[in-house]
Amino acid sequence: xxxxxxxxxxxxxxxxxxxxxxxxxxxxxxxxxxxxxxxxxxxxxxxxxxxxxxxxxxxxxxxxxxxxxxxxxxxxxxxxxxxxxxxxxxxxxxxxxxxxxxxxxxxxxxxxxxxxxxxxxxxxxxxxxxxxxxxxxxxxxxxxxxxxxxxxxxxxxxxxxxxxxxxxx
Numbered sequence: 001x002x003x004x005x006x007x008x009x010x011x012x013x014x015x016x017x018x019x020x021x022x023x024x025x026x027x028x029x030x031x032x033x034x035x036x037x038x039x040x041x042x043x044x045x046x047x048x049x050x051x052x053x054x055x056x057x058x059x060x061x062x063x064x065x066x067x068x069x070x071x072x073x074x075x076x077x078x079x080x081x082x083x084x085x086x087x088x089x090x091x092x093x094x095x096x097x098x099x100x101x102x103x104x105x106x107x108x109x110x111x112x113x114x115x116x117x118x119x120x121x122x123x124x125x126x127x128x129x130x131x132x133x134x135x136x137x138x139x140x141x142x143x144x145x146x147x148x149x150x151x152x153x154x155x156x157x158x159x160x161x162x163x164x165x166x167x168x169x
Contacts, residue, residue: 007164007165010157010160010161010164010165013156013157013160014157014161017077017153017154017157018077020077020150020153021073021074021077021078021154022074024070024071024073024074024077024150025071025074027066027067027070028066028067028068028070028071028074029067030067031063031064031066031067032067034063035060035063035064035067038056038059038060038063039056039060041053041056042056042057042060054132055132055133057132058130058132058133059132059133061140062130062133062139062140065140065143066143069143069144069146069147070143070146070147070150072147072151073147073150073151073154074150076107076111076150076151076154076155077150077154077157079158087099088100088103097162097163097166100158100162101158101159101162101163104155104156104158104159104162105155105159107151107155108151108152108155108156108159110148110151111147111148111149111150111151111152111155112148112152113148114144114145114147114148114151115144115145115148115149115152116148117144118141118142118144118145118146118148119145121138121141121144122138122141122142122144122145123138124138125137125138125140125141126138
């Protein structure tokens with residue numbers, strides 16, 4: 001475990017975010033495996049049994065939305081999202097930290113937009129039903145505000161660590 005001397009709150013945030021990030025990664029991996037099994041079943045049912053399950057395609061699309069957005073949130077936490085690091089790494093230490101903070105402010109702002117507009121999408125479509133699954137359409141938009149919250153939380157951790165310890169994650 002990383003210990004930040006004099007910053008017990010940062011230690012707690014680090015531990016909490018690491019746990020949430022691991023849950024996101026494992027659940028995304030599970031979702032990918034489940035989707036692969038369902039698509040395999042769909043192909044088998046279509047070509048061997050001549051009876052395609054009507055729910056499988058829509059369920060896989062719904063599942064994909066969830067595991068992609070939660071994996072993207074974990075990517076924000078782990079720093080594995082796409083970026084142009086060669087410019088940042090060519091800068092001296094202080095400008096590197098400033099660029100890092102600006103980067104995470106932008107990512108956090110994007111997360112805020114996901115929460116703001118995602119909540120609107122969820123609430124405006126909750127009363128509609130996905131016919132093949134019989135569940136509210138709002139469930140297909142729910143990962144947007146949830147992942148947006150994680151984007152904001154993980155960006156906050158990066159920003160606090162950079163400012164308080166003069167280092168980056």
